[in-house]
Amino acid sequence: MFDKKEIEVLLPPEVAYDEFARYRALLNAVGAQPGEADFVHLRKRSIDARGRQPLVRLRADVWFQPPPADIFGPWFTYSDVSQARRSVIIVGAGPAGLFAALRAIELGIKPIVLERGKDVRTRRRDLAALNKDHVVNPDSNYCFGEGGAGTYSDGKLYTRATKRGDVGRILRLLVQHGATPDILVDAHPHIGTNKLPQVVAALRDSVIQAGGEVRFETRVDDLILEKNHLRGVITATGEAVEADAVILATGHSARDIYELLHRRGVRVEAKPFALGVRVEHPQALIDQAQYRRQDRGPLPAASYSLVHQTQWRGQQRGVFSFCMCPGGFIVPAATAPGEVVVNGMSPSRRDSRFANSGIVVAVELEEMDLKRHGALAGLRLQQEIEQRACALGGNSQAAPAQRLGDFLKDKLSPELLETSYQPGLVSVPMSQVLGIGLTDRLRQGFKAFGQKIPGYATNAAQIVGVESRTSAPVRIPRDPATLQHPEITGLFPCGEGAGFAGGIVSAAMDGERCAEAVLAVLA
Secondary structure, eight states: OOOEEEEEEEEOHHHHTSHHHHHHHHHHHTTOOTTSOSEEEEEEEEEEOSSSSOEEEEEEEEESSOOOTTTTOOOOOOOOOTTOSOEEEEEOOSHHHHHHHHHHHHTTOEEEEEOSSOOHHHHHHHHHHHHHHOOOBTTBSSSSSTTGGGTTSOOBOOOSOTTSSOHHHHHHHHHHTTOOGGGGTBSSOBOOTTTHHHHHHHHHHHHHHTTOEEESSOOEEEEEEETTEEEEEEETTSOEEEOSEEEEOOOTTOHHHHHHHHHTTOOOEEOOEEEEEEEEEEHHHHHHHHHOSSOOTTSOOOOOOOEEEEEETTEEEEEEEEEEETTOEEEEOOSSTTOOOEEEEOOTTOOOSEEEEEEEEEEOGGGSOHHHHGGGHHHHHHHHHHHHHHHHTTSSSOEEEEEHHHHHTTOOOSSOOOOSOTTOEEEOOHHHHHOHHHHHHHHHHHHHHHHHSTTTTSTTSEEEEEEOOSSOSEEOOOOTTTOSOSSOBTEEEOHHHHTSOOSHHHHHHHHHHHHHHHHHHHO
16 A cells, blocks of 8 residues: 655745755645655646736645556557558548547557648648748648647647546657656646657657558548448549548648538538637736736746627627737648638747737627538638738738737737747738628727736737637537448548547547547447
8 A cells, every 4th residue: 555645735936846846845745854755746737826926736646655657647558450350541640630540559440541741840841931931832731731730830738628538648648659748747738839740750650650551641532432331532643542431530721621521412511610810919918917027937938818708789709819829929820822821839948929829709600601602601701811811911921910909999000010920910900801790809809808917908919810720610510429420421520620629639539539439330
């Protein structure tokens, strides 16, 4: 029987983030001296900034005997499935696709992963061309390629989808493949854009070493459909790839897949999504407002989460922050020429001078032209606004922007602020990009946020457009019990692109669930 004490303490940041000082403080909390405890296991770390001075809340186990060998959870091993009797095609190598592949291997099914983009290393060249030369490669960009949109746009691992699967299992798998163990501890875990590519490559290597296949630059252009059963797919080169089932995990920006399904008579549905802008502040402004101290010291770059209910023409809609990136950068996330889309990312140290966040408005079905565009109405609305942003920005990847105080006063900004967005900014009245409805709601939201965070809604910040890829505007329906499409057997819609996830962890958990659902159907 192991002897331990569980404790929770509040410590000043200077103590909590100093390894030796923290160790002494945790021992003092249980009345022990150095040498009297075998091991201190930090279980959770979060920041409590509600008081006059921020404190760090720590939960830990102090062991007075050697702890068990599996204290950090079990590691995962994979048997060879190269000769497995069953196989599954997985379209997309984002978190949903990669974790579906690994779970399929655990279940004795051979995964065949088809990814339209390039591997993480080669993909970097296309990102450089996008940032420097404004060249958009429709198959290799911030959204498409190994690891999906998350690989080069942040690596946040916080999720509220705790009922959809084992969050701890996903985090342990990431640590096993090279992520920092801090993600097992921090309340808002984060890997960082600079470190996530190596983790993604390690996940892919595990799939291949276990006998699975991962094919890059392999875009799916058609389906092998027979009497409402999906037997496989046709690639852009005309190759037919067949398997016992297909997990469709293409992410929320694979518009050609929605078009393909719609064209082939596979039911898809319009769904609500969110659309708005990125707002960029000096990180120091956010630090001082959130921590109420001039210098944040050892504390991490401060973040925020904001929401406000607005009224416009008798309709209530939420305005909220999305994918807040402390110490981060704004990046171009277009997937086709002729559109401007922005997203945010942070490196692991979150040491940029800028803070940015999506500030978006809920877009409901009644705001889409369903009569004209049917199930693709939300997608068409996205395209319309992204193309207008490109045209007003000068038909390049330079993004339209406006200082926030000027936006609230409906005034063109004569000068813009320094920015982290490499392709550059063009001063534009953002109301011309967004239209009157989105503009009015965003103004209401920003005014409310300015009352919560001093200095937030002023010309110390600027908004950059457009933030339009927050979630899929289309849902690919599935049966809640079997996770198959209601009318097409063998098709398992999965992850963000199908409308069933909203981030790296929730997508990974959904990928695992779909792999398990494939086994249940094939058994």
